[in-house]
Amino acid sequence: MQATTTEKTEHTEHHDHHHHDIGFLRSYVFSTDHKIIGIQYGVTALAFLLFGFFLVLLMRFQIGYPGETIPVVGGLLEKLLGDVAAEGKMQPDLYNAFGAMHGTIMVFLGVVPLAFAAFGNYVVPLQIGAIDMAFPRINMVSYQCYAAGGVIMFVSFFIPGGAAQAGWTSYSPLATVIPTNGQTFWILGMVMLITSSLLGSVNFIATIIQLRAPGMTWMRMPFFVWTQFITGFILLLAFPPLEAASVMQLMDRLFDTSFYLPSGLVLSGQPVTQISGGGSPLLWQHLFWFLGHPEVYVLILPAMGVVAEVLACNARRPLWGYRSLVYSVLAVGFISFIVWAHHMYVTGMGTKISTFFQTTTMIISIPSVIILTCLFISLWGGSIRFNTPMCFALAFLPMFGIGGLTGLPLGFNFADLLLHDSYYVIAHFHYVVAPGTIFGLLAGVYFWYPKMTGRLMNEALGQVHFWASLIFMNLIFMPMFAQGMAGMSRRMSDGGAVYAAQAEGMVNEGVIGALSASVIEWNKSITFAACGLMIAQIPFIINFFWSMNNGRKATDNPWNATTLDWQTPTPPPHGNFDKPIAAYRGPYEYSQEGHPTDFTPQNQPDPVKS
Amino acid sequence: MSDDHSSPEYIEAAKKKYWKVFWVLMFGTFITVAMYFVYFEKMWQTVTVALLIATAKATCVAAIFMHLWGEKKLVYQILYATVFFFIGLMWLTLWAMNDAPFMTEWVR
Amino acid sequence: MEIPYTTQPREDTGLYNAKLGIWLFLASEVMLFGALFSSYILLRVGAAEGAWPHGLMNIPIGTFNTVVLITSSVTVVLSWAALKLGNFKRYQKIQAVTVICALGFLGIKTTEYNEKFHHYEIWFNEPMTVAEHPNLMNQSFVEETTINKELIGTVPSLIGHLNYIDKDGEKHHAGIAWTLATLKEKEIEEIEFELDTFHYRIPARIQAQIKKSGKYDKGEHETIRVQVSDLRRMSAFVPAHSTFFAIYFTMTALHALHVLAGAIVIAYILWRNNKLWKRDPERYTNRVEVSGLFWHFVDLVWIFLFPILYLL
Ligand code: HEM
Numbered sequence A: 001m002q003a004t005t006t007e008k009t010e011h012t013e014h015h016d017h018h019h020h021d022i023g024f025l026r027s028y029v030f031s032t033d034h035k036i037i038g039i040q041y042g043v044t045a046l047a048f049l050l051f052g053f054f055l056v057l058l059m060r061f062q063i064g065y066p067g068e069t070i071p072v073v074g075g076l077l078e079k080l081l082g083d084v085a086a087e088g089k090m091q092p093d094l095y096n097a098f099g100a101m102h103g104t105i106m107v108f109l110g111v112v113p114l115a116f117a118a119f120g121n122y123v124v125p126l127q128i129g130a131i132d133m134a135f136p137r138i139n140m141v142s143y144q145c146y147a148a149g150g151v152i153m154f155v156s157f158f159i160p161g162g163a164a165q166a167g168w169t170s171y172s173p174l175a176t177v178i179p180t181n182g183q184t185f186w187i188l189g190m191v192m193l194i195t196s197s198l199l200g201s202v203n204f205i206a207t208i209i210q211l212r213a214p215g216m217t218w219m220r221m222p223f224f225v226w227t228q229f230i231t232g233f234i235l236l237l238a239f240p241p242l243e244a245a246s247v248m249q250l251m252d253r254l255f256d257t258s259f260y261l262p263s264g265l266v267l268s269g270q271p272v273t274q275i276s277g278g279g280s281p282l283l284w285q286h287l288f289w290f291l292g293h294p295e296v297y298v299l300i301l302p303a304m305g306v307v308a309e310v311l312a313c314n315a316r317r318p319l320w321g322y323r324s325l326v327y328s329v330l331a332v333g334f335i336s337f338i339v340w341a342h343h344m345y346v347t348g349m350g351t352k353i354s355t356f357f358q359t360t361t362m363i364i365s366i367p368s369v370i371i372l373t374c375l376f377i378s379l380w381g382g383s384i385r386f387n388t389p390m391c392f393a394l395a396f397l398p399m400f401g402i403g404g405l406t407g408l409p410l411g412f413n414f415a416d417l418l419l420h421d422s423y424y425v426i427a428h429f430h431y432v433v434a435p436g437t438i439f440g441l442l443a444g445v446y447f448w449y450p451k452m453t454g455r456l457m458n459e460a461l462g463q464v465h466f467w468a469s470l471i472f473m474n475l476i477f478m479p480m481f482a483q484g485m486a487g488m489s490r491r492m493s494d495g496g497a498v499y500a501a502q503a504e505g506m507v508n509e510g511v512i513g514a515l516s517a518s519v520i521e522w523n524k525s526i527t528f529a530a531c532g533l534m535i536a537q538i539p540f541i542i543n544f545f546w547s548m549n550n551g552r553k554a555t556d557n558p559w560n561a562t563t564l565d566w567q568t569p570t571p572p573p574h575g576n577f578d579k580p581i582a583a584y585r586g587p588y589e590y591s592q593e594g595h596p597t598d599f600t601p602q603n604q605p606d607p608v609k610s
Numbered sequence B: 001m002s003d004d005h006s007s008p009e010y011i012e013a014a015k016k017k018y019w020k021v022f023w024v025l026m027f028g029t030f031i032t033v034a035m036y037f038v039y040f041e042k043m044w045q046t047v048t049v050a051l052l053i054a055t056a057k058a059t060c061v062a063a064i065f066m067h068l069w070g071e072k073k074l075v076y077q078i079l080y081a082t083v084f085f086f087i088g089l090m091w092l093t094l095w096a097m098n099d100a101p102f103m104t105e106w107v108r
Numbered sequence C: 001m002e003i004p005y006t007t008q009p010r011e012d013t014g015l016y017n018a019k020l021g022i023w024l025f026l027a028s029e030v031m032l033f034g035a036l037f038s039s040y041i042l043l044r045v046g047a048a049e050g051a052w053p054h055g056l057m058n059i060p061i062g063t064f065n066t067v068v069l070i071t072s073s074v075t076v077v078l079s080w081a082a083l084k085l086g087n088f089k090r091y092q093k094i095q096a097v098t099v100i101c102a103l104g105f106l107g108i109k110t111t112e113y114n115e116k117f118h119h120y121e122i123w124f125n126e127p128m129t130v131a132e133h134p135n136l137m138n139q140s141f142v143e144e145t146t147i148n149k150e151l152i153g154t155v156p157s158l159i160g161h162l163n164y165i166d167k168d169g170e171k172h173h174a175g176i177a178w179t180l181a182t183l184k185e186k187e188i189e190e191i192e193f194e195l196d197t198f199h200y201r202i203p204a205r206i207q208a209q210i211k212k213s214g215k216y217d218k219g220e221h222e223t224i225r226v227q228v229s230d231l232r233r234m235s236a237f238v239p240a241h242s243t244f245f246a247i248y249f250t251m252t253a254l255h256a257l258h259v260l261a262g263a264i265v266i267a268y269i270l271w272r273n274n275k276l277w278k279r280d281p282e283r284y285t286n287r288v289e290v291s292g293l294f295w296h297f298v299d300l301v302w303i304f305l306f307p308i309l310y311l312l
C-alpha cells in the first residue's frame, strides 16, 4: 500500500498525525483514529448492554412476582420515575416502557454498535492492512450521532410520561396515539442512530473496497471482514426505509397526519373524527420489517465472523470451506431483504404472498446452515485450545443452532399462527441474540482485548464468567419455549397471571383461564436465573477493568494468529503498521505442512522458489 | 476518471453534450406539463405516460450529468443491488396489500 | 502517512474514495426516497373512492421550480467542466448561478407552502345540496362538467379562504392551520368561507379540459356563511389535511432539506475551500464532482416528485 500511496507530500487539512501532542480531547473524544473510535463504540455499547439487561432484570422480577415491591432498587425507582413506580412497584405502563426500551437498547444501542461499529472499526482496517478508515472524519461524526441517539433514548426515561411504550417495533396506531412524549423521543433517537449507521456503513464499505493492502484480494480477506462487508450493505440499504417510516410516524405524532391511521379509527370506544384517516397501519409494519428482518442478520453476521476468527485460530486449522462461507454470507445478505413479511403472517395476508415469504424464509435458512456446518467441520482434527474466547466461540455454535432451528416453525405460516407473539418467539430470538450473538461478541472481547490494551484478560475469571453465563442463559431461555407453546403471550406485565387456570382470586371475569400453575411457576425460576446471569457478569466486569493494568503482558501476536491484525505492534500505533504490509496468502494458513511454525501469517512471503 | 475522460478535447465535447441534455430536459418538462392537458380515457394511461417521460428525463440526468454512461463496473453493481431491493420493497409491499386472504376482501 | 486513493483512483476499482463513498450514499438515498415513493403509491391506491384530492397544486409554480432545478443541474456540471479545463474564474461564476438557483428554488417553495397554509377545507356533518345553495358552485363550471353529476349535486366539503365572525358580528381573517378545535377554543360560532369553487375534487386533467374550453369564468369568490356546529372537520392545506398533503409535505420538505444541504456544501466548496484548489487542484475538482453528483441526485428526485405530486 505504501508503494501506491500518492507522491503528494503536502498534507490536507484534516490530516492528524502527531497524535501525541494534540491534547486529550482531540485524541480521545474527538479522535478520528479508527482504533480510538472503535474503543469508544465498544465501551459505550457494553454500558448500554448492561443497562438494557438491568431493565429486563426489573421486568423479570415483575413477571415472577407481579405487583410486589422490587427489592433493593424499588425505592430508588420511585424517586427517579415517580408514580409509575409507586411504592417501588412496577406499574404496567412502566413495564411497557422498560420492555420497549430493553428491545431498542439491546438491538440499536448495544449489539449493532458493538458488533458492527466497535469490532468493525477496530479490527477491519487492521485485518485488511489499511492505515485507517477511508473517511476518518465521517467516522467520528458517526460515533457522535450514535452518542446523541443514546442520550436522547436515555433521557426519555425521565421525561413526564416516561419512555416509549409501544414495543421496540413501535406499531402504529398504538405508537401514534399514546399521548406521552416517549415515542417522539424514540423516533428522534432512532433517526440519529440510523444516520450514524448509514455514515458508518458507507465508511466501512468504502474502506473494504478501496483500502485493502496489496495482495489482499477478495478471497484472501478474513471471513470477519466479509461479514462486516455484507453487514455494511444491509445497513446501508435496509435502514433508509425505516428512516422514512420514522419520519412519517413523527409527522403522525407532531402534525396530526394519518400515514398509519386508517379511516374510521375508534379509540377507547370513541371514534376519532378530527384526523383525515386514509392511512395504513400495515404500511408501518412493512417498512419496519423491511429493516427489521435484515437487522437480525446485522445482529448475527458480525458475531459469526468473530466466531470464525476465534475458531480457526484456536483450533489451529484453516476454516473448512472458506469459499462456501463467503458465498453463503453473500446469499444471506441478499435474501434477507425479501423475507420480511414472515413477521406479519397474522396480519391477514393472502395465501399467495404468504407462500412467497414462507418460501424465501426457508431458502434463507440454507446458507445459514451451511455457515454453521462449515464452522463445525472446521473443528474436526484440530488441536483445540480451550481458552476463554474459544469457549465462548464454541458455545455459540449450538446456541445459535437452537435459535436457528426453532425459528423454522415460525417461518411456516400455519405454525406461526399459533406461536406468534408467544414466549416461544422470545425464546427463539434470544437464543440467537443472547447466547448466540452476545457469546460471539464476548469471544471477540476476550480475543482482541490484548491487541487493544496490550494485556491479556485473566483466564480463571474468564472461565467462571463463561460457565456461569452458559448455564444461566439456558436456564433462562429454555423454559420459555415450553411457556410459549403452552400459550403464554409476550409483553404481559404480570407474566400471564391473569390467564392462570386455577389461581384463586386472580381470574378476571370473562377471561378463560388457560395457563397451568406449573407454566406460571417457571416465571420465578427464570427470574432467579436472570439474577444469576447478572451475578455471572461480575467476574467479567472485574476482569475487564483489572486486566487493563494488571493482566499478563501480551506480545504482538499472543494467540499465534495469521491475520494481519496480529502482525502489528501491540497496541497498534497511529497508522497501524510500522512497516509496509502486504498479503501473500489466504487468511487461515494454520498447521501448514513444510512450515516451521503451526501458523503462517498472511504477510509472510512464500520462500523464493527455485 | 481515466485519462481519455480528462483531456481538454473530451471536456469541450462534453460541454456541448451537457447543453443538449439541458434542452432535452426542458423539452421533457414542457411535454410533461402539456400531457397534463391531454385527456386520457384511463388513469393508468396517464400514469404510464407521466412516468415514462420522468424516467427518460432521469435517465438523461444520470447517464450524462452524473457520468453514469461509461462509469466503472463497481458503481453499476452497487446500483443494480439497490434497484433490486427497491423493486423488492415496492412490489412485495403492494402485492401483500392487495392479496387479501380468502373471504376477507370486504374488510379492506 | 496518508490515506491512499483520496485523489487518484485505485487501479482495480477505477474510483477514488470519495466517489465510491458518494455513490454508496446515493444508494441509501434511493432507498430512502424509494420507501416514500412506495408509501405514496400505497396510500394512493388504498385511498377510498374520491378521497384522493386532485388539482390542489399550483402547476405554473411547480413547473417554474422544475426549470430552476434543471438549470442548476446543468450549471453544476458545466462548472465542473470549467475546473477540468483549469478555468477557476469561470467555474466560480457558473457555480454561483447554481447556488442562486438553489436559493431561488427554496424561496419559491416557501411561498408555495405559505399559499397552501392559507387555504382551508371544511367538511359538513350533512352534505350540502347545490340545489339549496346555488352559490356553492360556480355555475358555468357545473354546467360544463360532464362527469359525475351526483358528486357535484351534493357537496360534502368546500374549499376556500377562511374568515370568522366574532361575537360582535365582525369579520376577521383566520390564521394559519386552524382546526375545529381552534374555533371552539376561540368560541367562534360562525365562519365565512370565500369559496374557491374550482378547487373541487375533480381530476386535474378534467379541470384542465374545462379550463381549456374557455367556458370557465373564474369570477368573484362567492362567500357563504356556515355555523361551526354544522362542521364535521376543518383543516387548512397542511399535512394533516389528507394523506395526499401528508405525503406531499413530507416528500417535498425532505427534498427541500436535501436542496439546502447540497447548496451549503456547494457554497462552502465554492467560497471557503479555495486554498485547496491552489494546493491540490485535482482533489478540489473531485470535491466539486462529488458534490455535483449529490446535486444531480436531488434534481433527479424532483423530476419524479413533480409529476406524481402536481400532475397525476
Ligand atoms: C441476556 C439477557 C436477556 C434477557 C434475560 C432478556 C429477556 C427478555 C424478556 C423476558 C423479554 C420479553 C419481555 C416481554 O415480552 O414482556 C425480552 C424482550 C426482548 N429482548 Fe431481551 N433479554 C436479554 C437479552 C437481549 C438481547 C441481547 C437482545 C438483542 C440483541 C434482546 C432483544 C430483545 C427484544 C428485541 C425484545 C422484544 C421487546 C418488545 O417486546 O418490544 N434481548 N427480553
Ligand SMILES: [Cu+2]
Pocket (backbone or CB within 6 Å): A292, A293, A296, A339, A340, A342, A343
Ligand atoms: Cu425475520
